[in-house]
Structure formats: structure tokens, C-alpha cells
Amino acid sequence: MFKINNVNLIYDLKKESQTYALKGISLKLEKEKFYGILGPSGSGKSSLLYILSALKKPTSGEVYYHEQLLNNIGNEKLAQLRKQDFGFIFQKHFLINYLNILQNVLVPVNSSEVKYVNRAKTILNELGLSAHIYKKPYQLSGGQCQRVAIARALINHPKVIFADEITASLDHKSAKKAMKVIDKYRDGATLIVVTHDPSILKEADEIIHIWDGEVKDKKEIGD
Ligand SMILES: Nc1ncnc2c1ncn2[C@@H]1O[C@H](COP(=O)(O)OP(=O)(O)O)[C@@H](O)[C@H]1O
Ligand SMILES: [Mg+2]
Known part of the structure; x- marks a missing residue:
């Protein structure tokens, strides 16, 4: 489903602050699987996610989604692909403050058809938010908003779900749930x-x- 070949990502190229975020990464990801990307802060995890989802283009190397080379696709087409195929959950929830919780979850489908409303309510219920669906985001805690963002990413049956540090604002039990x-x-x-x-x-x-912009064998980092 994804194939990336020898990807390098350098921020602030040729400036003093130049940072090598990803170094020669090659990976294959198969469809329907659950992948964890694990590493310490600053190791390049978010950068790798941005590369896979084409939110950023690599400094060098290729990124394929299915058989499609993403490097040279125009921004409009990429935005279309992301809307159609990808669901995103970020550490910051990006909820819309003037919409209620249910409406926020329905944003990706842009519809209040019964089938979507029911799916939204079911998922919100499972996330322990059924008492809050007509409230606005500012009436909820950070952890509750994070769970709303999770429901929003699931509403439209995406083909790929990208999740970046989504459990940071959740306690251990809520994170597992x-x-x-x-x-x-x-x-x-x-x-x-x-x-x-x-x-x-x-x-x-x-x-x-x-680790430090590179994919490591488990043995190399000694755990
Ligand atoms: N927009 C940016 N501009 C410059 N450097 C950045 C930017 N984003 C990340 N970096 C640097 O790239 C490296 C990898 O960052 P990141 O992918 O965010 O790591 P992680 O998600 O694992 O914490 C870090 O050294 C970070 O400081
Ligand atoms: Mg990060």
C-alpha cells in the first residue's frame, strides 16, 4: 500500500539550522495492517508520518501510495487523495469551536444523513462521550476533545488512519480504550x-x- 525508497528529509536546507530529520528510510507498509512507529522525542516520527501522508515532500527519495508516485502530484490532487482515503488524528485536536461535538464528527462527510449520525453516535458512545454530543468543544476537557477527534477520523471509513501521539492527553486507561x-x-x-x-x-x-531519523532493527537499540 505504501512504499518509500531511500527517503531523506532535511528541514531548513542550507541554513545554519539545517536538520536531518529522516535519513535514508526505506519501508513497505501493507494494507489493513496496524503499524506502530515508536521512538523518542525528536527522532523523526512525525516527519515520517507527514512523508507517508504527503503533507510534506521528501528532500530526496520516492514515496508511493499503491502504485502512485506521490512526489510529483499537484497539491490539489493530493488534497483530494487525503480527503478521500486518509483519516488524521493529531495531538492537537483541531475541532471547530462553533460546531457541537456531533457536528464536528460529521465534518469529514459533510452530511447529516441518518447513517452517518448513527455511526457518529455509536463511536462517541464507545468513547464515553454520549452525554456531551450537543456541547461545544470549549465545554470539554482536552482528553475529551482528543476522543472527539478520534471519532471524526473514523466517520468516513478512511483507507488509512494516521495517528500522531494521540494518547498524550489521555490517562492510561482511556488511552487503551x-x-x-x-x-x-x-x-x-x-x-x-x-x-x-x-x-x-x-x-x-x-x-x-x-532513532535519530533512521529505522533501526530492534537489536540495534538493545531492547
Ligand atoms: N518544521 C520544522 N523545522 C525545522 N526542524 C524541524 C521541524 N519539524 C521538526 N524538526 C526537527 O526534525 C527532527 C525530527 O522531528 P519530528 O519528526 O517532529 O520528531 P518526533 O515526532 O519523533 O518528535 C527534530 O530534530 C526536530 O527538531
Ligand atoms: Mg512528533
């Missing part, structure tokens, strides 16, 4: 979860260890 709900409602979507917390990757099919 949130991971269970994502796994239950992803309906065969490829799931790519970036985290520094291995305990939420118990169900992962594969864990990619990243």
Missing part, C-alpha cells in the same frame, strides 16, 4: 500510530523503531 475503539471501527483501514509509548501498541502487527 481509545486504541481499542480505533481498532474496532477502522474496518480494514491501515492504521499507522506514532507514539513514544509502547504500551498502546499491544495490538500492532508491526512496530517500526525510529
